[in-house]
Amino acid sequence: MKVVTADDVDRFFTFDAVIDALRDAFVAGANAPLRHRHTIERGDGGEATLLLMPAWSHDAANGWIGVKIVTVTPQNREANLPAVMASYLLMDGNTGTPKLMVDGAALTVWRTSCASALAARYLAPRNPDTLLVVGAGELAPFMARAHVSVRDYRRVLVWNRSPGAAEKLAAMLSKDGLDASAAGNLDAAVAEADVITAATLSREPLIKGSLLKPGAHVDLVGAFSPDMRESDDECVRRASIFVDTYEGAIKEGGDLAQPLASGVLAREAVKADLHELCSGAHAGRQSDDEITLFKSTGAALEDLAAAILAAGLAAESKDA
Known part of the structure; x- marks a missing residue:
């Protein structure tokens, strides 16, 4: 072996x-x-x-x-x-x-980041300006690099609860040749971002849907259990929802499981999974102003x- x-x-x-x-x-x-x-x-x-x-x-x-x-x-x-x-x-x-x-x-870090980048091929805006990375753990640099591999960004912002960790990741990405910097205020960064990728273990929503600009894409890969959450109800209200797999993302990920349980989100509002996107059964993003949200909990x-x-x-x- x-x-x-x-x-x-x-x-x-x-x-x-x-x-x-x-x-x-x-x-x-x-x-x-x-x-x-x-x-x-x-x-x-x-x-x-x-x-x-x-x-x-x-x-x-x-x-x-x-x-x-x-x-x-x-x-x-x-x-x-x-x-x-x-x-x-x-x-x-x-x-x-x-x-x-x-x-x-x-x-795991390679396949998780690449699954998000695969989804972004179909869902991210064609000409984004700003990528926001929420979280600065082991997965975060891979998320940034994977997204940059499928779209060109002018700059990358990094936010973390620990400012020092955000600054460290921004410095790492700068060495890759990216224009990366730490964001001091998460709400302000969310409002500026064209694509947001979040990889945290948060149990409270971090990303406010009311702040999303038209055409934004939200990529949620943390919050892998029903009691965790990275986005609030307004995110799912405003966005077209896509998932890696229906069973995993809907049952396990709190970003969808919680609003489904409360009635904020209807099951039929989930547009497609990665199989349908990759096979052409669903075309993905429909317009420049459409807000898209991809929820991933990981698939075997x-x-x-x-x-x-x-x-x-x-x-x-x-x-x-």
Whole structure:
């Protein structure tokens, strides 16, 4: 069994390659049950989350089986450790033989950011000026780079509850050649942004829909459980809603689950998922003034597609 480290993933992957692999996977489809989610109680009074995300090819005998094991431990920040840790096991679909073990955290940030960029191909305004990144965690630089790979931006703003973290990320993105700076006021940044990408563990809405400019695109990848939320009710009232998968985003993501439960949002208001966007069943953005919102909670199909891509690239590499 080959082991692909985080450094290998970063060396093998490009945003274009991963985005295209995800597009092809969403068109073809796979068997991907709703992820198993378990709350792990800790002796210190806190909680962690265990996620199990299996997926397999429609024709498993001629394809692949995979599973990602994820832990989300918010308390890790106090120990200067990542809140999210994961491993991915890719197996031969015919025999079940383990073929590849991939660093799950690296795989996750790549596939999550690229799923948002894939959606942005169909939903983001064609000629945006400002990208706003909300949050400055491990995923945030990937979100910025993925969005920049599918649209040209004049500037990138970064907001985080900790101003120092926002400034650090802005400096990192500036080294990539982007005109990036920290935003001191979130509301003002939201009002200026053409595209907003949020990747936080917030339990209270951060993005106010009343501030969104006509034609804005909102990309929400945090708030992966029903009790978390990054946007308020006005966001979903004003926006055309799109999701990575119906089952995951509607049932698990608080940005949609909460307004659906309260009656603010109707189920039929969700326009399309990534399968429908990628297959051409829905054209995506309809006008320059349309406000669009993409809610992602992550899909096992994305992990499987990224792991298969990693397997192919590892086989081609002499160093892996």
